[in-house]
Amino acid sequence: VTQPKASAIDALPALLDRYQVEVALTTGQPAASDAYIALFDAWAAQQTQVVPVTAGYRVAVDDGVTLEVLHPQLAPPSEAEPEDVGMVLRLSYGDTSFLITPDLSPEAEQALAEAGWYTGSTVLELPSRGSDRASSAEFLQAVQPQAAVVSLGAGSRQNLPAPEVVSWLDERAIPLYRTDHDGTVEIVTDGRTLWIYRER
DSSP: OOOOHHHTTTTTTHHHHTOOOSSEEEOOOOOSHHHHHHHHHHHHHOEEEEEEEOTTEEOOTSSSSSEEEOOOSSSOTSSSSSSSOOOOEEEEETTTTEEEEEOOOHHHHHHHHHHTTOOOSEEEEEEEGGGGGOOOHHHHHOOOSSSSEOOOOTTTOOOOOOOHHHHHHHHHTTOEEEEEOOOOOOEEESSSSSEEEEEO
């Protein structure tokens, strides 16, 4: 759970109706929202182990997948803005890697850069749905993705991803996959090669 915001967790209790989750990773930032309470109730019903994590936490599984937490650097206080302390993850398998980002503030991107964690990744999920407030040129340059993906609702009027972000990707011939145009985007890898499938 990258952030305790309702927009990030509303769908998770329904997901738990279908899947048994043994361990859940969170930033540890509490919230008093109905969505947050419903999620913790669902975890309690499943006896899910909830683990608060910060940068440096790693999960390595038997099939060769490694999940690294790169942000937040410290356990966030309850009053922190979720965009400042959202969980950034780097998932790697063989020679391929994915940088998974929530809504991030410029301050969060700066803190991540200053912490010195390696963010280079084959695929980047654009932070903040490609807002120019989050996806700075410095951040994108540090990641140097070969492909980018963004989750957007069809017909969104937010003008996302930002033209500046799209231009940065276009200038470097980095393909952008977006759910509002492409539908479901599936990315498959054997650790060396990527196959990207679009619904439409």
